[in-house]
Amino acid sequence: xxxxxxxxxxxxxxxxxxxxxxxxxxxxxxxxxxxxxxxxxxxxxxxxxxxxxxxxxxxxxxxxxxxxxxxxxxxxxxxxxxxxxxxxxxxxxxxxxxxxxxxxxxxxxxxxxxxxxxxxxxxxxxxxxxxxxxxxxxxxxxxxxxxxxxxxxxxxxxxxxxxxxxxxxxxxxxxxxxxxxxxxxxxxxxxxxxxxxxxxxxxxxxxxxxxxxxxxxxxxxxxxxxxx
Numbered sequence: 001x002x003x004x005x006x007x008x009x010x011x012x013x014x015x016x017x018x019x020x021x022x023x024x025x026x027x028x029x030x031x032x033x034x035x036x037x038x039x040x041x042x043x044x045x046x047x048x049x050x051x052x053x054x055x056x057x058x059x060x061x062x063x064x065x066x067x068x069x070x071x072x073x074x075x076x077x078x079x080x081x082x083x084x085x086x087x088x089x090x091x092x093x094x095x096x097x098x099x100x101x102x103x104x105x106x107x108x109x110x111x112x113x114x115x116x117x118x119x120x121x122x123x124x125x126x127x128x129x130x131x132x133x134x135x136x137x138x139x140x141x142x143x144x145x146x147x148x149x150x151x152x153x154x155x156x157x158x159x160x161x162x163x164x165x166x167x168x169x170x171x172x173x174x175x176x177x178x179x180x181x182x183x184x185x186x187x188x189x190x191x192x193x194x195x196x197x198x199x200x201x202x203x204x205x206x207x208x209x210x211x212x213x214x215x216x217x218x219x220x221x222x223x224x225x226x227x228x
Contacts, residue, residue, distance in 0.1 A: 026129050026145055034124065042069040042196040045187045047076075052182040059184075066187075072107055073201040086203040093203040102205055104213045126150060130158065138162070142171065154178060 044067045051060040064078040072089035084095045092105040130146035138144050145161045155177050162172035175183040205211060 026132055026135060027124075040070075040192050042194055043067070043190065043192045044194060044196070045190040047188075048186045050182075050184045052184065054180050067196055067200065069196050069198070069201060073198065075201055084203070086201060088198070088201045088203075091203075093205075095203065095205075095209075097206075100208065101210045101212060102203075104211060106214075127159070 076085040160174040
């Protein structure tokens with residue numbers, strides 16, 4: 001099984017933000033983000049992800065299309081590597097066709113664990129600013145906003161957002177864990193409120209595929225897998 005960790009979950013928080021009017025004062029920006037988040041029902045985008053480990057010579061790279069819908073529904077159709085990650089808000093499936101395996105997790109526990117990341121939380125309540133001063137332009141004509149979770153989480157030590165100066169889209173999210181490993185996600189071709197049906201977030205297990213059920217969503221990433 002490939003280690004997916006928190007990679008497919010964290011972008012949900014920021015992809016849902018859509019296009020925002022970026023205030024130079026970060027706390028005002030958080031309010032605008034939350035308002036846009038509340039107005040967004042679903043989202044689709046293209047993505048490129050890179051996992052940069054401290055002991056790795058080369059980053060692990062993946063890409064494809066991603067879809068979200070409140071509450072807790074998401075679908076990641078990976079082109080590289082060939083796999084799918086789908087949640088209907090109750091069950092989360094990771095399907096790896098080359099291995100002829102599907103891992104089954106509890107999406108409800110994922111929602112409880114990640115709160116805002118799963119579409120049920122509050123950004124200002126769940127995160128605090130690391131750069132409360134006025135935002136300055138960075139390279140690529142973007143602003144950078146750094147956040148850290150208010151509650152300790154082993155997979156998330158800090159989150160860095162890169163925001164386009166002209167469109168105010170969140171174009172990049174860096175998630176840094178406690179060991180300094182970085183998961184970088186870039187989103188393009190973002191579209192919101194397309195009316196995605198709930199059925200789009202269902203997964204029918206193909207015949208002949210091994211089903212591996214896990215005790216909880218926290219085991220996503222290869223820990224605690226139990227074959228049934």
